[in-house]
Amino acid sequence: MHEAVGSDDHQAVATAARTELRGPLIRDVLATGPTYWALTEYHTGVTWVDVARTPLLGWGTYLGVxxxxxxxxxxxxxxxxxxxxxxxxxxxxxxxxxxxGAGLVPGPASSAGTEQV
Structure with a gap:
């Protein structure tokens, strides 16, 4: 989350969650550092990248909220x-x-003109 926002400030992440993700986001501070959980729809046909760093939880997984x-x-x-x-x-x-956040696509400033759904 912090890499995608380009800031170590958790308030910057909160602002990005409101303006970009526009959906629910949970933060927890674990022994390994801050962990964020963005809630999104799941279905079995979803493909995901970087599962080790950004796991997509699916059926049979429970997340305490x-x-x-x-x-x-x-x-x-x-x-x-x-x-x-x-x-x-x-x-x-x-x-x-x-x-x-993984550095694979540019930030929102360089994606001007793209359609937001």
Missing amino acids: PDITVTEPPGPYWVEPPRWRGDLCYRPTLFDFIMR
Whole structure:
């Protein structure tokens, strides 16, 4: 997340979640550092990259989520809580965000004129 945003500041990530991902994002600080979970739709035909660093959780996986009112540490918290039931990050936008963080695609400034869905 921080690589995609280009900042170590968690507020910059929160702003990017609101403006780019436009969906729910959870942050947790584990022994290995901050971990972010963007909630997105899953289906068995999804292909994903860099599974070791950005796992796509699927069927049979359980993710503990904080109470909807928890929006700051300690513990896991919502960087951007769901705005309504069924609110999710748009998977292609999330995928592009991850690819940008991996350095495989340019940032949003150089993608001007592309259509946002």
